[in-house]
Each structure stands twice: as C-alpha cells, then as structure tokens.
Amino acid sequence: MYKNFFRYLISAIFLLGFSVNSNADFKVGFVYVGPTGDHGWTFQHHEGRNAVEAAGIKTTFVESVPEGADAERVIRQLAQSGHDLIFTTSFGYMDPTNKVAKDFPNVKFEHATGYKREHSNVSTYSARFYEGRTLLGHIAGKMTKTNTIGYIASFPIPEVIRGINAMTLAAQKVNPNIKTKIVWVFTWYDPGKEAEAAQALIDQGADVIMQHTDSTAPVQTAEKAGVWSFGQASDMQRFAPKSILTSIIDDWAPYYVERAIAARDGTWKQQDTWHGLKEGMVAMGPYNSAMGADLVKEVEQLQKDLASGKVHSFTGPIYDQKGNILVAEGKVADDGMLAGMSVYVKGVEGDIPK
Amino acid sequence: MSLDISFIGILIGSIMASSVPLILAASGELITERSGVLNLGVEGMMIIGAISGFALMVITDNLFIAIIGSMLSGVIISLIFGFLTQSLLTNHVATGLALTIFGIGLSAMLGKNFVGIPGKEFPILFSSLKESIPFFGPILFGHSIVLYFAFTLPFLTNYFLKKTKLGLVVRAVGDSPVSASNQGINVILVRYCCILYGGAMCGLAGAYLSLIYTPQWIENMTAGRGWIALALVVFATWSPIKVLIGALIFGGITILQLHMQAIGFRIPVQFLSALPYLMTIIVLVVISRDSRKIKLNTPTSLGRIFYKEK
Numbered sequence: 001m002y003k004n005f006f007r008y009l010i011s012a013i014f015l016l017g018f019s020v021n022s023n024a025d026f027k028v029g030f031v032y033v034g035p036t037g038d039h040g041w042t043f044q045h046h047e048g049r050n051a052v053e054a055a056g057i058k059t060t061f062v063e064s065v066p067e068g069a070d071a072e073r074v075i076r077q078l079a080q081s082g083h084d085l086i087f088t089t090s091f092g093y094m095d096p097t098n099k100v101a102k103d104f105p106n107v108k109f110e111h112a113t114g115y116k117r118e119h120s121n122v123s124t125y126s127a128r129f130y131e132g133r134t135l136l137g138h139i140a141g142k143m144t145k146t147n148t149i150g151y152i153a154s155f156p157i158p159e160v161i162r163g164i165n166a167m168t169l170a171a172q173k174v175n176p177n178i179k180t181k182i183v184w185v186f187t188w189y190d191p192g193k194e195a196e197a198a199q200a201l202i203d204q205g206a207d208v209i210m211q212h213t214d215s216t217a218p219v220q221t222a223e224k225a226g227v228w229s230f231g232q233a234s235d236m237q238r239f240a241p242k243s244i245l246t247s248i249i250d251d252w253a254p255y256y257v258e259r260a261i262a263a264r265d266g267t268w269k270q271q272d273t274w275h276g277l278k279e280g281m282v283a284m285g286p287y288n289s290a291m292g293a294d295l296v297k298e299v300e301q302l303q304k305d306l307a308s309g310k311v312h313s314f315t316g317p318i319y320d321q322k323g324n325i326l327v328a329e330g331k332v333a334d335d336g337m338l339a340g341m342s343v344y345v346k347g348v349e350g351d352i353p354k
Numbered sequence: 355m356s357l358d359i360s361f362i363g364i365l366i367g368s369i370m371a372s373s374v375p376l377i378l379a380a381s382g383e384l385i386t387e388r389s390g391v392l393n394l395g396v397e398g399m400m401i402i403g404a405i406s407g408f409a410l411m412v413i414t415d416n417l418f419i420a421i422i423g424s425m426l427s428g429v430i431i432s433l434i435f436g437f438l439t440q441s442l443l444t445n446h447v448a449t450g451l452a453l454t455i456f457g458i459g460l461s462a463m464l465g466k467n468f469v470g471i472p473g474k475e476f477p478i479l480f481s482s483l484k485e486s487i488p489f490f491g492p493i494l495f496g497h498s499i500v501l502y503f504a505f506t507l508p509f510l511t512n513y514f515l516k517k518t519k520l521g522l523v524v525r526a527v528g529d530s531p532v533s534a535s536n537q538g539i540n541v542i543l544v545r546y547c548c549i550l551y552g553g554a555m556c557g558l559a560g561a562y563l564s565l566i567y568t569p570q571w572i573e574n575m576t577a578g579r580g581w582i583a584l585a586l587v588v589f590a591t592w593s594p595i596k597v598l599i600g601a602l603i604f605g606g607i608t609i610l611q612l613h614m615q616a617i618g619f620r621i622p623v624q625f626l627s628a629l630p631y632l633m634t635i636i637v638l639v640v641i642s643r644d645s646r647k648i649k650l651n652t653p654t655s656l657g658r659i660f661y662k663e664k
Contacts (some may be wrong), residue, residue, distance in 0.1 A: 034574075035574055037572055038573065064573070064574060181616050183612050184615060184627070185612075190578075191568045192563065193577070196368070196372055196609055199609075200609065200615075200616050201616050203361065203616075204617060215575075216570060216572070220473075349618050350615070350618050350620075353623040
C-alpha cells in the first residue's frame with residue numbers, strides 16, 4: 001500500500017514540475033489589496049493587468065487580499081497553481097512575497113512599492129508619486145485662502161511620508177505661511193472613514209484636501225463642502241467636477257506588459273524600477289480651469305521641468321522639524337534617502353506615528 | 355483651532371450622521387436576536403442593501419424606490435437565512451457567516467456596472483433652519499429623513515418590546531420557544547418575521563451609506579460596520595436605548611479622534627484609532643452592570659435551533 005502511495009506521490013511531483021516548467025501555458029498572477037472597483041489604486045493595477053491580457057498573455061487576479069498572513073497564503077497558492085510571474089501590488093506584501101519567493105525559485109515575483117529583494121527572483125518597482133505631490137503642493141499653496149492644507153494619510157511608511165514632505169516643500173515655496181494638517185486613518189480603503197477624515201480637516205479650516213488613500217470619498221466630501229481637492233491614483237474628476245484641481249494618475253500598463261513579455265521570453269532579470277513623470281508611470285489628470293490660465297501654465301512648466309530632471313522635488317536646503325539639515329543647499333536627495341524617508345520636513349505639524 | 359459653540363453643533367451633527375448605519379443595523383439585529391435567532395449576516399445584508407439602493411437609484415432615478423428597494427433586498431436575502439435556519443434547521447452561526455460572505459460576493463458581482471457612477475444628492479430637511487440657528491441648527495436640522503427615522507427607531511423598538519403584545523410574543527419566543535409554542539404561538543412564523551425585519555433594517559443601513567453618507571457604489575463599502583453593529587447589540591445587552599448610546603459613542607469618538615489629529619493633539623495616533631472600540635465597550639459594560647437586568651434582556655434561547663414537536 002505504501003509502495004503504491006509513494007509511486008503516486010513521485011509521479012505527482014513529476015507532473016507538477018512538468019506543468020510549471022512548460023512554456024505553453026505561461027500565466028501571470030496579480031494580488032490586489034483592494035477591490036478592482038475602488039477607482040483608485042487597485043483599479044489602476046487592474047488596468048495594467050488588462051493591458052497584459054490584451055498582449056495575449058493569460059492572467060489571473062485575486063482582489064481584496066489583506067496585508068499579512070492571508071497575503072502569503074494567496075501568493076503561495078498562485079505560485080503553486082502554475083503562475084510564472086506574480087505581481088504583488090501593495091507595500092504590506094513585501095515580506096510575504098520574499099518568503100514565498102524563497103520556496104519557488106522558478107517563479108518570478110514583482111513587488112510594488114517595496115525595497116526588499118532577498119532572492120534573485122524578486123524585483124521591486126514603484127512610481128515617483130512624489131513628483132505628482134510636488135505639483136499638488138504648488139497648486140495647493142496658490143489656491144488656499146486659509147493657508148491650511150488637509151492631508152489624509154494611510155500608514156506611516158516612507159512612501160506616504162515622502163508624499164507629505166514633497167507636497168509641503170512645494171507649497172512652502174509658493175506660500176511661506178502654509179500649514180499641513182495630517183490625519184492618519186490607518187486604512188487604505190474605507191470610504192466612510194475617509195469621508196469623515198476629510199470632513200474633520202475641513203472643519204479644522206483646511207480649504208484644500210488631498211489624500212493618500214484609495215477611495216473617491218474624500219473628493220466627494222470636498223465637493224459637498226465647496227473646498228478644493230485632488231484625485232489620487234486615477235482620474236477622479238467626474239466624482240467631484242468642481243472641486244478636483246487635478247489628479248495624480250498611476251499608469252502601470254507599459255511596465256506590466258514589458259515585464260510579462262520578458263518573463264515569457266526568458267529575458268526577465270531582477271531589478272529595482274522607480275519611474276516617474278519622465279517615463280509616464282506617473283501622469284497628471286486635466287487641470288481645472290478654476291486655477292486660472294496663469295497657474296495652469298506655471299504648473300505645466302513645472303511638470304515639464306520635473307520630467308526632464310531640471311527640477312527635483314527634494315532640492316536643498318531641506319530641514320527636518322527640529323531644524324536639522326537633511327539635504328544641503330544646492331544638493332538633491334538621493335534615491336536611498338527618498339526610499340527610507342521617515343521624518344517630516346519643517347512646516348509639517350505633528351509627529352509621525354511610530 | 356476653533357472650538358466655539360457653533361462648531362460643536364456642527365461636530366455633533368456629523369457624529370449623528372456617522373452613527374446612523376450602526377443604529378439602523380443594530381436595532382434590526384436586536385429584534386432578530388430577541389426572538390432567539392443569531393444572524394451574523396448583518397454585514398452581508400448591509401452591503402446588499404447598499405448596492406440594491408444605489409443600483410435602483412441609477413436605474414429608476416427615484417430615491418424613494420431606491421430606499422424601499424434596498425429594504426426589500428435586505429428582506430429577500432434574510433429570507434434565505436430564515437429558510438435555512440428555521441425550515442431546514444441549519445446552524446445559526448455558520449449560516450450567518452455564510453450569508454455575509456455571500457452578500458459581499460454577490461454585491462461585488464451585481465455592482466460591477468455601477469462602479470464609478472457619481473451618486474445623486476439626497477434631499478435634506480429644514481436646510482434653512484440649519485444655517486440660521488447656531489448650535490442647535492446643525493444638530494436638529496439639515497439631515498436626511500433616514501437620520502430622523504434612525505433616531506426614533508430605538509425608542510419605537512423599546513416601546514414595541516416592552517409595551518405591546520407583539521413585543522411580548524417576540525420576547526417569549528426568544529426566551530423559551532418551547533413554552534411559547536405550547537401557548538399556541540407559532541414560533542417559526544414569529545422568528546421568520548423578526549429575521550425579515552432585521553434584514554430590512556440592515557438593507558436600509560446599507561442604502562444610507564451608498565445613497566446618503568458617501569453617495570456612490572464601491573465594493574466592500576460597508577467596511578466592517580455590520581460587525582460593529584453586531585457587537586453593539588451584545589455590549590448593549592439587548593437594550594435598544596443602549597444600542598443608541600453605544601452607536602453615538604462609537605461614531606462620536608471616531609469623529610473626535612480625527613479632529614484631535616487635525617488639531618494636533620500629541621497623543622499616539624494608534625491609541626486614538628483604537629479609542630472608539632475601547633470606549634464603546636467600556637461605557638456599555640459600565641452602564642450595563644446590573645446583572646438582573648442583563649438576565650431580563652438576554653434572549654435565553656439565542657442561537658439555539660428550535661425543533662417543533664410534531
């Protein structure tokens with residue numbers, strides 16, 4: 001009986017290995033943190049997946065996967081079920097991705113917004129969203145009457161802090177009296193809570209609202225209250241046509257198609273990608289005419305300069321909240337510093353939650 | 355920072371608005387539980403109500419139909435639960451959990467075509483009085499009709515359970531279905547009605563979110579409020595008035611902690627985020643210490659399957 005059992009086991013392992021290695025059914029898996037219908041972060045990744053599918057490559061996706069233990073289970077399952085390339089599209093998937101990658105050396109992994117590449121089959125990629133934040137800060141600094149900008153933050157990770165800092169620096173440049181008020185909601189996605197946070201900021205005097213969360217609730221709240229807002233991750237203009245000044249749009253499609261084809265053709269290599277306005281991974285939505293023609297022109301020029309590298313979002317001198325110098329005059333912050341950013345710059349109120 | 359009296363009025367107004375879904379869902383679930391049925395499907399029924407209400411609003415362009423339709427959809431989905439637990443005698447807990455999972459999945463599927471459609475403005479009542487009276491204006495006026503209904507519901511529920519014959523029947527069925535049955539009460543029928551009523555209220559709670567509070571449809575938009583409503587019923591020891599208090603505390607501290615952050619209080623944010631859960635439990639436990647009253651209110655047969663002797 002045992003002899004038979006082992007025979008089956010061995011043939012099963014053989015078959016499994018065979019099916020994973022066969023190139024004919026090359027498959028790409030995607031893991032999303034929110035629902036594909038969030039019209040923000042996950043929606044844009046899903047658009048990227050659609051582009052991969054349109055390029056003739058089979059894909060599957062799992063949506064609304066909580067960061068943590070569940071994520072590892074889902075990623076592992078995708079790896080086990082014969083996916084050759086797996087995109088894990090949220091910061092919190094960083095450790096689970098690396099853990100699973102260790103056990104599946106033949107599967108390629110692409111983790112969004114993380115910095116750990118512990119195994120040769122893990123790549124990381126992200127977009128320089130902070131370039132978009134610089135444009136938002138410039139606009140916000142010019143548009144605010146109360147000199148108070150409200151910022152809804154999700155989790156205290158470098159990416160979010162970088163956005164807050166980039167925005168504040170740009171706003172200070174055009175309006176030295178600017179104050180940034182921050183509310184941490186500790187969720188990527190809870191429309192009710194995001195709306196409440198927006199309302200709290202508006203009640204506290206903010207007349208420009210921006211958010212680093214995924215739903216459209218903050219812009220709708222701003223529209224109702226008659227204050228300015230910005231779309232996040234995708235063009236949210238139709239949710240708040242009067243209030244939205246512009247949107248930061250994440251465009252993952254070209255990268256996803258390129259990497260999927262590379263993996264299929266065997267040319268995939270580990271890398272760390274960080275693209276911005278220049279490569280088009282970060283794009284801006286249409287500018288609201290309420291900004292006035294002059295400001296629109298100014299911002300469009302700044303957008304060009306950021307893309308060409310003439311202007312950098314983090315150009316010295318930059319000080320932290322205590323007044324210590326972070327970036328010296330005439331220098332720009334290097335990518336290492338940006339990737340690990342964990343302090344507020346001068347002018348941001350409050351402490352970063354630990 | 356502005357902490358003048360009119361600002362506090364606005365604050366209380368927004369606290370009331372945020373607690374409406376909790377009050378509606380918890381009041382409905384309370385009746386269901388008082389009849390001895392534990393329906394853990396609150397979240398699922400709410401999300402179905404949210405998508406049905408929003409979809410009907412888009413299709414018919416009529417908010418009245420949307421609201422009624424959301425309640426009906428809650429009734430229909432709770433009917434599945436009723437049929438399984440009351441007629442097929444399945445386990446309440448397992449069936450309720452399945453209902454939530456089913457509801458979330460079904461709503462996502464039904465909602466595919468309604469994502470990204472902006473909602474419609476829901477009419478508010480007495481909006482002129484809201485602006486003209488300081489402090490009391492934003493508290494008492496300028497809300498949707500659903501809010502006024504939600505705030506009278508706990509009192510109606512209390513009256514129903516304590517003062518009416520039907521309320522007595524519901525309580526009898528929840529406490530001792532066998533004796534109630536021996537008295538000639540149709541236990542299964544009463545429980546069916548209570549389940550369907552709970553479904554209607556959860557449907558309305560969901561529609562409040564998708565039509566009034568954040569007028570849009572996005573997947574999973576109830577974001578766990580159904581579970582909080584369920585917990586409220588237990589911590590309020592099945593008393594409708596305490597459900598109201600609990601919902602207000604929860605909504606209040608949720609909003610207040612956001613304001614405290616915006617003002618810049620130097621309190622760890624994680625602590626502030628946990629505060630609503632913590633305070634609601636503490637307050638409800640403290641005000642429900644009377645064990646005699648707890649015994650009086652607790653439906654003794656909660657979650658137990660009732661076999662009718664033939």
